[in-house]
Structure formats: structure tokens, C-alpha cells
Amino acid sequence: MKQLSLFPEADADMPPVETAKFDERQRIAVKFAPSMSEELRLGQLVAYVGNKTLPLLRLYRYKEAFSFGFVKEFIKRFQLGESDYLFDPFSGMGTTIFTAMQHNVPAIGIDRLPIATFVSRTLPLFFLVEPQAILKTFEDLRVKVAKAEPAEVASDVAIMKVAFPADTLLELRRWKGAIDTLSYPIRDIFLLLFLSILEPCSYTAKDGQFLRLKRDKRIPDPAEMLQSKVYEAENDILSLRCLWGQKGQARFPSVQPADARDLSSVDFEKAPTALITSPPYANRYDYTRTYSLELCFNFVKNFEELKLLRFGVLRSHIESKVTATDKPPHPVIEEVVNILRERGKALNNPRIPDMLTAYFVDMRKVISEWARVLAPNAKVAMVVDNVRFEGEMVPVDLVLSEMAEEFGFRVEQVITARYKGNSSQQMGKYGRVPVRESIVIWQKS
Secondary structure, three states: OOOOOOOHHHOOOOOOHHHOOOOHHHHHHHHHHHHEEEOHHHOOOOOHHHHOOOOOOOOOOOOOOOOHHHHHHHHHHOOOOOOOOEEEOOOOOOHHHHHHHHOOOOEEEEEOOHHHHHHHHHHHHHHHOOOOHHHHHHHHHHHHHHHOOOOOOOOOOHHHHOOOOHHHHHHHHHHHHHHOOOOOOHHHHHHHHHHHOOOOOOOEEEEOOEEEEOOOOOOOOHHHHHHHHHHHHHHHHHHHHHHHOOOOOOOOOEEEEOEOOEHHHOOOOOOOOEEEEOOOOOOEOOHHHHOHHHHHHHOOOOHHHHHHHHOOOOOOEOOOOOOOOOOOOOHHHHHHHHHHHHHHHHOOOOOHHHHHHHHHHHHHHHHHHHHHHOOOOOEEEEEEEOEEEOOEEEOHHHHHHHHHHHOOEEEEEEEEEEEEOOOHHHHHHHOOOOEEEEEEEEEEO
């Protein structure tokens, strides 16, 4: 019996294959339709909003993070325990490994962005300090800060020249100089609290792809802002002890600076048995711009170092550089890129095709590394966001899933957690089309 084709145009009585135009997005949607489902109750869990009221996780606003509740959900689904080893290759603020610590699951996280690895590494340190220790240190610092030597910052970075009133910048530099004289771990704890007040003490606001300047913004006093954070941290320490007890003797998760595209430098204790993560989305956002104040205050010395970092992270932003050997690594991406290139100057930004190409080239490398380091039968839960450019939808969840199959993963589920809107520009030109934010579930064969 002749097998019916999902694409009748490819049947023998139709024109030759080379003359027919296939819709790769239709093909991949049909292929994965049996694996797709909706769990819209997970919608809030895939966003940072779930951390806003949780002790410690609320102290630093890393708005691209998912929530404690999301990780808890998949630790339970994957039935992870003390014999497992959980890996997050895009650790961000460290929600995955922090949650794992609360559930006695050994974990390791890596990130290429230094502010991310710093926050990931520092949050567990709050378990080591006694109640009132942070407040006492703050009172000691407040006496010394007026005479403290101002810390060096990357002052040649453009945003640093306009982000603060001159007197506020000087005071912040003095606070940073005073904090630098402290000893570990209280120094790192105070530095995290200090970094969390930079945005509110500036004319900037984190707004997607960049820091937006708001010249009419009222700038608070840095000492008052830091004191507020200290009180918040003290309350969180007490809350933690009520919720989870004393973790001072617990085994802290490992955090390492590394690039998910090449895991050869990562010091794994053993092959990870599970992976829970969310990579940067292919949405043009540049984290080195979003977190540039924090980077300039502690992690880069000048614009050249910031630029090296910008071009060294996963290529998900519009300034990503594409090499001559970079080609769309998947038929769906080739289809979309070709359509967008044909539009030429009509594109909102002519570099979008290059960004999409580079992003999926990089993610293919990432997935190949996961296949290499994960233990047999390891489970993967990854939050990804589909994107739409000039009316052309990119099914990121399905493309990455088909790539994963190339490297020996079995695609178990593609769960829609929520539907997101489009920009007003897109809706005006192409209509409103909901965009999936998904959780892909794979298992290494």
C-alpha cells in the first residue's frame, strides 16, 4: 500500500521535487505535533516574577531568570536526588543550582557573563553569616565611606559618562572602595547588595536590549538604598532559617566561568544526570549592555574588555559577528534567513539574518557539547522563546529539538508554558500572532 505523504506536492504525480517549494516550518510543526502540549500554569514559573518574594532570590533583579518554582517542578518531575548531578550551562543568577541546594541535589552551573557567575556563587554565602552581621558591617562602613578611596571603574564606557549625577557616581565609587576592604565572604555579600542598587541610583532602566536613559528619574541616596537592601537581606536570613534551617554545613553547588559552546574546561565531578536551563533567547538582547553598570563597576576595567566580552558571549544579539563559514545550520533557519534577506532594506535591522544564523550555529555547538558530557539517559528541561521578525515566525523550540535528535537526544515533550505578544510595530504591519514560550524535554539516548 502506498504511504500517504504529509506533503502531497511531493507525490509522484506532482511536479518534480526540485521545482516545488516546501515550507520547512510546516514540515517541522507536523513532525513534532504529537509531542506538543500546553501547561499554561507553568507560565509564571518560567519568568523571574516567581522569585520576587523569595528570600535571597529577590535581592538581585536578574530579569531574564526563571523561578525557584520552575526548578522545583522539574526536580520533582525528573525525580532527582542526592545521587544525581544537575547541570545548568546558562546559570544566570543561579536559580537552578540554588534550588538544587535546597533539595540536596548536587549541582554545577556555568556562565560566560561574569556578573552571572558572581551572583550564582554569592547567593549561597548568605547561609554562612549570622543574623545582624550584615547590618553591623554596614554601620561600620558608613562611618568610613566618606574617607574611602574611590574605586576604579570603567569610566571610558559611554553609558558610565551619562548614567549618574557626578556626586552620586563619586559616592558609589567610595562605597565600592570601602566594600573592597572587607574580607570574604562578607565582602562578596556586600558587593552583591551594592550591585543591586546601581540601576535604581542611576538615570537608567533595564529595558530589553539595552539600558534606557530616563533623565527625569529621581535619584535616591546610595547610602539609603544600600541600607534598605541590608535590612532586606537581614530579614531574608531569618526567613531562610525558618524555611530551610542552617545550611552552613551543606555542600554548596559549584559555579564556574565557562562557555557553553565548549565545555572542555569545566571541572565536572561526574557526568551530569540532568540539565535544567534557559539559554539567551534569539531576541536581539545584549546582556553586556543590560548589565553594563554592574560590569563596569567590578568586572571589566575599560571599554576594550567590555567589547571583548560582548563578542565572546553566545551570539544572540544584533552586534554578533558572523564568519564566512557560518551558514544557517538547519533548513528552517535557512528558509527564514533567505526570506528576510530578500527584504533587504525593509528590515527593521539588516543584521537580523546574521544574528539568527550565528545564534543557531552556536546553539548547535552547545547541544553537541551536552551530548558529549551528559550521562546516558540524562534528562533535559530547557526554556526557550520562539521569535518573530518582520512577520516571519521562528519555531526555536522545534528547531533546537530537531538539532538535538542529530546528537542522540529523544524529544519527549514540547510544552507551551505561555503565549507572548508581539511588538506594536510587528502587530501594526503583520497582525497579532501569539508567540510560544516553551519548555522542551529531551532525554539522552
